[in-house]
Amino acid sequence: MVPHLITALAGPLAELERTVLNASPQIERWFRMQWQDNPPPFYSSVDVRNAGYKIAPVDTNLYPGGFNNLAPDTLPLAIMAATGAVEQHCADARSLLLIPENHTRNQFYLQNVLRLQQILKQSGLNVRLGSLNPEVTEATPLDAGNGQSLTVEPLQREGDRIVLPGFRPCIVLLNNDLSAGLPDILKGLSPNQNLLPPLHAGWAVRRKSHHFAAYDRAVGEFAQFIDIDPWLINPYFAAVRGVNFHEREGEQQLADAVSDVLKRIQAKYTEYGITEQPFVIAKADAGTYGMGIMKVTSPEEMVGLNRKARNKMSVVKEGLQVSEVLVQEGVPTIEQVDGGSAEPVVYMIDRHVVGGFYRINAARGRDENLNAPGMTFKPLPFAAPCNTPDCSDAVDAGVNRFYTYGVIGRLAALAASLELEATRPRASAAAPALA
């Protein structure tokens, strides 16, 4: 199920959206069955791009920030979904330890943490915040800038559990993506202390290419089931390893991967009569925050990058060096909000879509990364009451469009479940199954 949120795009529904809408009860049952075998991540957010001819996820975040950007009236949905998630992970949980990011001065982020804390508290949990930041050595109040404050406390290890003074949580929820590496204090925790998501979901280990390989599998079955070309909801990609931008190692492999992906896109564009120029997005295979990303329209662009471009591509959050690169089909967005290019971001808790917002960037084109300075956020509001037959088609279209976004978001969450299962460290295997 997907909340009835209003998208900015009010035009007629494309054929893909009609197909998805017509199959809605079957799709909901399909997801219900999928979650039986593949438990969803505790939470996730998915950047979706709607090109008109295709709708696809381009990034799946397993440590979603931005809950503060969801419309306040969607809060009860989040609480209900979190209640279900808690019930599944630790039915008798009294308390939950939330581990936020270390950047304690970003007030927007702190508002996200406050919102998460509120959601979890109303799900019936005592929530305290434990910090991985070595600078946090005592309980520290932080000002969220909206009249509210929160307190982070230094994590303590007690045997095979992490605790705070007088607080032994049954669930430890990471809202820190572990870009800086897997902290020792989180390793080897008791199975009785549920660490969510699991350690190997952190960017120190996780790879986007594993995620999109799992997405291929999820979409393969789904597309067959509703009888559509999987490309309509799936971006092509290739992964290149052993890259060193500073030393110019791996340039030719990158160019080859770009060439390959561009050719595959062009073949589809020709098949569907799409006259746009194909492009790809090259980005770090690990990491987040919109760093290390470039748009590429020909293989030659990957060879002989200038120093500035190489610097930009070589480092992501927490100074992590980039040696693996994802070359992903570029999906232009046809969405415009307040005069800027916009992409919907879909939020899920457990198996449920709980809201969404637009990421808007007036300084960027419809074929560029919008997760960049200048971006703003606009919550998607609930659809207005619409129980009478004279309800306009345009509103209907907006409501229905968000349904498709919610399906794409959930396919990505399902892919994350498959991905985490496939990459789960096993005592007997050195390499993840999807490598």
Next chain:
Amino acid sequence: MVPHLITALAGPLAELERTVLNASPQIERWFRMQWQDNPPPFYSSVDVRNAGYKIAPVDTNLYPGGFNNLAPDTLPLAIMAATGAVEQHCADARSLLLIPENHTRNQFYLQNVLRLQQILKQSGLNVRLGSLNPEVTEATPLDAGNGQSLTVEPLQREGDRIVLPGFRPCIVLLNNDLSAGLPDILKGLSPNQNLLPPLHAGWAVRRKSHHFAAYDRAVGEFAQFIDIDPWLINPYFAAVRGVNFHEREGEQQLADAVSDVLKRIQAKYTEYGITEQPFVIAKADAGTYGMGIMKVTSPEEMVGLNRKARNKMSVVKEGLQVSEVLVQEGVPTIEQVDGGSAEPVVYMIDRHVVGGFYRINAARGRDENLNAPGMTFKPLPFAAPCNTPDCSDAVDAGVNRFYTYGVIGRLAALAASLELEATRPRASAAAPALA
């Protein structure tokens, strides 16, 4: 968890409400644990009365109509909750057969059925409507009067299953309270076909006194847990059997029961310094629709009833004769909406509160039954966005007040679970355990 709905009452919170709010995380956990052992009914609605000094349920409906009276923006909550309920009763369900009431000319009721159908469809089910009405002998379209229509079909029995042509549902959901008796076509169904709620929840079998006995148990534990006097959320009651209003049998027993309950109320009024006059509501122990109900302030009123009163009390819906009477503590309402006495009705699907509305009756006093001709309904809207510190206290109070109503509603749903388990027909026992 409880949606943030705005109640009409905007005054300061009473001590009881403060206690409940302060214990909110513990209460949510308490419910989470209760539902593990006592699965909630598929759906329920509860009439709640707030007297200022006490807040109590006065009726619990296991076949709720009125889903059409919930605010449209609460629909996603209902869908999410229904998705969870379906998952628990029949995870791979494709289809659900909904059995509505027989009164096919009540367009408000048909709008309720349409809303339910929409909720269930968006939970991933094919939904068709099967009628118990013998007059429905073929697929029959019915006009819901809001531009929409629905089609009811005659039920068919095929071995130990009920079916419609080309339709073998995994779940059969009753929205018909079976006041007319248990239909043969529903008896002895295969355990693979989930009949919800179970047959013995129908008014042909169910007794309000069993429900309120179970509510005593639920409240006993809850009140101890949050350390309040259980009376603050529990109406006193007594049940009288062997009554025949026409023959004037059982009058004295009724008068004795009224006397007993009035005395117990007066003792509590004295304890709390409440200066109101105690009263009780005498109503049929089985049945619904606000029939067979009278307000009583002294035992003498039950003796020598005039013909009109006896006629009124002796028959409920479907002409069912009343021989068992519930004498329930009257709980006046302090709620006023649009100048009329009002009582909140809380709706639940599975373990979740999914919305509510006010039942308003300008022709009735604050100490009378409002479920009577002249009543109107007003959905409780979601609380307006309230993320800034200058948010008014009044709005906060309204939001918080609904939390308590949602707790009372869920306690009644928990009681229904205990009640249905205690009254479940057992091969070896002739009488229900609570009798």
